[in-house]
Amino acid sequence: MSDVNNQTYDVIVVGAGPVGENVADRTSAAGLSTVIVESELVGGECSYWACEPSKALLRPALLYAEAARLPGVATAVTGPLDVRAVLKHRDHMAADWNDKGQVDWLASAGIDLIRGHGQLDGVKQVTVRTPDGGTVRLQARHAVAVCTGTRAALPPLPGLDMLRPWTSREATSAQEVPGRLAILGAGVVAVEMATAWRALGSEVTLIARDSRLLARVEPFAAELVADRLRAAGVDLRLDSGITAAERAGGPDDSVHLTLKDGSRIVADELLLATGRAPRTDDIGMETVGLTSGDWLATDDSFTVTAVEGEWLYAVGDVNHRALLTHQGKYQARIAGAVIADRAAGRDLDTAPWGRHTGTADLRAVPQVVFTDPEIAAVGLTTEDAARAGRTVDVVDYEIGGVAGAQQHDPDYRGQARVLIDPERQVIVGATFAGAGVAELLHSATIAVTGEIPLDRLWHAVPSFPTISEVWLRLLETYRDQRQPRTEPKS
Incomplete structure (x- = not known):
């Protein structure tokens, strides 16, 4: 790569995790010259130390537990997991902690990479300390996006x-x-x-x-x-x-x-x-009037609200809106579009992404907890609704009563719950706990995000025999709660 010790770009992205990569991809695709700064591995926490390796460790554990409960398979499941094989697969899923593939992708997308520790250094400026002890000074024409994520928050234990x-x-x-x-x-x-x-x-x-x-x-x-x-x-x-x-x-x-x-x-x-803490304690926050170590508050376009000029963006975990990789990538798609539209002088109120800016990381955040059993949830919980003073109808159903669940395990243990706004007759929250429920989550996310009326959900017919049939049972349970059946007259 050419000498970039004092270069100007349209957009500077600090942090090359999935969030930073997606911001840079959107701005580069829009024709804006973009550079990304990373002090560790390109691909970030999710690729090497969180989502990918953790799920590679968990999948064998969950599959083993499920198989051990299934007739005809349980007797064939003998002995412990093959630890070496599991760890080898985990290493593969973490790319053996080598980011060459991600670096090659950046190059193919026309995004420059500078390795080193990036710090804000005034308005639209970033200074990078490189591994060889050098200094790179960058100036942005339009935007700087902070995508530095979080680190583990350690408790105050002695020693x-x-x-x-x-x-x-x-x-x-x-x-x-x-x-x-x-x-x-x-x-x-x-x-x-x-x-x-x-x-x-x-x-x-x-x-x-x-x-x-x-x-x-x-x-x-x-x-x-x-x-x-x-x-x-x-x-x-x-x-x-x-x-x-x-x-x-x-x-x-x-x-x-x-x-x-x-x-x-x-x-x-x-x-x-x-818990987690924002990685903002050594990124030059004070040079733009912010406090080192703080979360970065943003509006729904992911523009930092405490900095004037609409040039500084905080995207992903660092803004504390929703600490999940998929939500950070969602934010990145929006932030990249905002940066491109502002750079082109377009009115944001009439931009193609319009009024939907940033809403899904506030009221419809999906998450899976990959335990035994899995937990898949989106939107409000009953405790969320109570804290907010919202009236909701709570509908529960034992997933084990669904034929598709019994195909997994005749003694299937699991429960589904949906929260319904009684006035608007839409689902505002859903939680599923049980084996195989992670794949139910996107349908729930669509129902919550799309605010689909219940009278339309009745026509979304689940396949038999699958666990998704629980959707029909939930709707039937709600109908019966609101309109109790009467016995026919003889």
Whole structure:
């Protein structure tokens, strides 16, 4: 690549994860010269330390658990998982932590890449510290997009440096199965990694500060996951916490934990899965009047609201709207279109993407928790509705009553719930918990996002025998709740 030590581009993107790549792709496709800055691997957290490797670890665990419950297959499932094969597949899904493929894609899309640590350096300016100690100064004609994502937020444990704890990165990239794994946390990372490493042979203790797992999902779904974790042999310590921790060092090198109730745990590794923090603590926020380490608040076009001039954008996790890769890519498509339209002088109110700007990451966010059982949810939960003071009708159905579910497991355990706005007669939230429910989620997302009236959903006929037949059962249950049947007269 040519010398870019002092170059001007139409658009500068800081961060080459899936979000930054999508912003750059949209602006480059619109004819804007675009450069992307990355200090680590092109492809970002999702490709190498989150979505891809974690699901590669979880898929064998979930498939094994489901097969072990299916007649005719259960007796053929003998012995433990092939750990070496699972880890090899995980390495493949993480591209062996080599970003050549992503770098080649950037080049094919006409996007320049500068490796190094990028920092804002005033209006429309970014300074990059390169790995060889050099400095690259970039000027944007139109926009700078901050797509730096998040990092693990570590709790204030004494002697944290000496503990050498795992974060989500170590949990998804470890090359050996720890004999004993302690996990602090109750969210998605905690339960998914407990599921995966227990299936691979670890003795897992999960320590949660709350009295339940997965505080942001429907309680019935969290309870199903807790039950299955216990059945798999995970030691759940709910309503607890760590009051003291130390690593022994020496040949043993184990981690010794004291819990809130005074009990002690010894583990080979400690995973801290206690949330995420924005990667904005060293990106020059102060040079444009912002506070280092803060989340970046935006409007629905993903323009940073605290900076004048409509040139600075924050896209993906860093804006704290919806910390999910697919939502960040959705934001990126919008932000890229906004940047292109503004650069061309087009009126945003009449732009092709129009009034739909940024709405799906506020009221219709889909997410799958890849545990046993899976949890798939979109839109409001009952607790969300209560906090917002919204009246909703709650409709529940046991998924095991659907013939398609019984094909998975004659003793299928799972539940579906939809929340219905009684005035508008549209679905505003849906949660499914059970084996194979992840593939139900997009239909629910379309129903919520499209605000499809229930009287039209009746005509979306599910195939038999599939789990999607639960949609028909939910609608029938709601009909019966509103209009109880009467027995025919003899």
